[in-house]
Amino acid sequence: QQQVKQSPQSLIVQKGGISIINCAYENTAFDYFPWYQQFPGKGPALLIAIRPDVSEKKEGRFTISFNKSAKQFSLHIMDSQPGDSATYFCAASMNFGNEKLTFGTGTRLTIIP
Amino acid sequence: DAGITQSPRHKVTETGTPVTLRCHQTENHRYMYWYRQDPGHGLRLIHYSYGVKDTDKGEVSDGYSVSRSKTEDFLLTLESATSSQTSVYFCAISDDLAGGYSYNEQFFGPGTRLTVL
Numbered sequence: 001q002q003q004v005k006q007s008p009q010s011l012i013v014q015k016g017g018i019s020i021i022n023c024a025y026e027n028t029a030f031d032y033f034p035w036y037q038q039f040p041g042k043g044p045a046l047l048i049a050i051r052p053d054v055s056e057k058k059e060g061r062f063t064i065s066f067n068k069s070a071k072q073f074s075l076h077i078m079d080s081q082p083g084d085s086a087t088y089f090c091a092a093s094m095n096f097g098n099e100k101l102t103f104g105t106g107t108r109l110t111i112i113p
Numbered sequence: 114d115a116g117i118t119q120s121p122r123h124k125v126t127e128t129g130t131p132v133t134l135r136c137h138q139t140e141n142h143r144y145m146y147w148y149r150q151d152p153g154h155g156l157r158l159i160h161y162s163y164g165v166k167d168t169d170k171g172e173v174s175d176g177y178s179v180s181r182s183k184t185e186d187f188l189l190t191l192e193s194a195t196s197s198q199t200s201v202y203f204c205a206i207s208d209d210l211a212g213g214y215s216y217n218e219q220f221f222g223p224g225t226r227l228t229v230l
Contacts (some may be wrong), residue, residue, distance in 0.1 A: 008163070034218070042202050043117075043221030045193070089155055093217075100146070100171065101219060103155040 003027055004092050006104025013111055021078040021107045023090035025069065030092040034101070035064065035075050038087045047088070048075070080111045116140045117222035119204050125228045132191040136204030138184075145187040146205040146219065147171075147179060149198075158204065162187055178225050194229045201226050 006023045010015075013019045034049035050057045050064040051072065057064045063076040077084055090104040126132050136145060146195035147159040148171075158171030160179040168179050176198060178190045191198055204222040 009153075032217075036221075042223075043223050045203075045221065047219050049218075095217075100158050100161055101156075103148075103157070105153060105155040 003102045004090060004104045006090050006107060008107060009105070011110070013080045013109065014103045015080060015082060015111055015113050017080050019080045019109055019111070021075045021088055021090070021109070022072065023074065023092075023104050024043075024072045025092050027092070027094075027102075029094050030102075031095065032093045033064070033066065033073050034091050034093075035062075036057065036089045036091060036103075038089065044086075044089060045057075063080075067075070077109075080109075081113065082111045085109060085111050115205060117206055117220060119202075119222040119225050120224060122223065124227045125230065126194050127230050129182075129193050130193055131166065132194050132227065132229075134202055134204075134227070136187045136189070136222060138187075138206050140206060140208070140220075141184060142208040142220075143184075144207045144219075145181065146207075147177070147187065147189045148203045149173065149200040150203060150224075151200050158203075159189065188200040194227075194230040196229050199227060199229045 004025050007102035019062040035047045038044040048059050048062050050066050052068050055066050060079045066073045088107045092099045093099050093101045115168050118137045121136045146161040148156040157173045159177050162168045162181040180188045202225045205219040207217050207219045
């Protein structure tokens with residue numbers, strides 16, 4: 001059962017544009033929603049995370065938007081750069097990350113000049 | 114990679130042979146996890162550990178066993194490897210939740226690419 005659904009599977013964005021990746025979850029007990037970034041040949045690394053008591057969190061060019069009623073959250077990358085080209089995974093967990101993470105299927109982002 | 118090493122980094126083996134992957138951490142973190150990564154499936158949890166000798170199954174545990182005899186080491190064993198276990202395996206670690214408004218981050222190792230012929 002896929003508890004966290006991620007889209008799109010792949011995304012191509014021009015340099016300077018906005019990249020948007022969406023995720024939807026089913027389990028209302030989830031209370032921690034991280035995004036991980038993975039470069040080829042490397043392990044995933046935490047990019048940004050949010051708890052459901054806020055609707056938005058911003059760190060530099062990266063923003064998570066969270067809609068609790070719709071059970072959806074998204075990652076926005078502003079002013080996308082070639083160095084942002086990577087695979088992005090959304091995830092969800094209970095107990096503020098103390099429980100196991102359930103991952104989305106990933107989005108391969110390519111930023112073109 | 115947050116003091117996490119995985120060995121071997123690459124392995125090719127034949128169907129039916131036993132395989133053991135090792136995860137070693139220097140962070141003294143309590144929790145350790147094994148994931149597999151496959152195209153179209155993202156990362157799926159195989160097994161995890163919440164302390165020495167304390168382990169539990171994840172969503173894709175069939176065909177895998179784990180052991181944790183020391184805080185720093187978490188071993189993943191494929192008793193009899195099959196081609197469906199060809200994958201990239203990641204170890205991750207996390208610690209107890211800190212106090213206050215915080216969350217528990219998982220740190221991932223560099224991965225092991227396993228090919229079962």
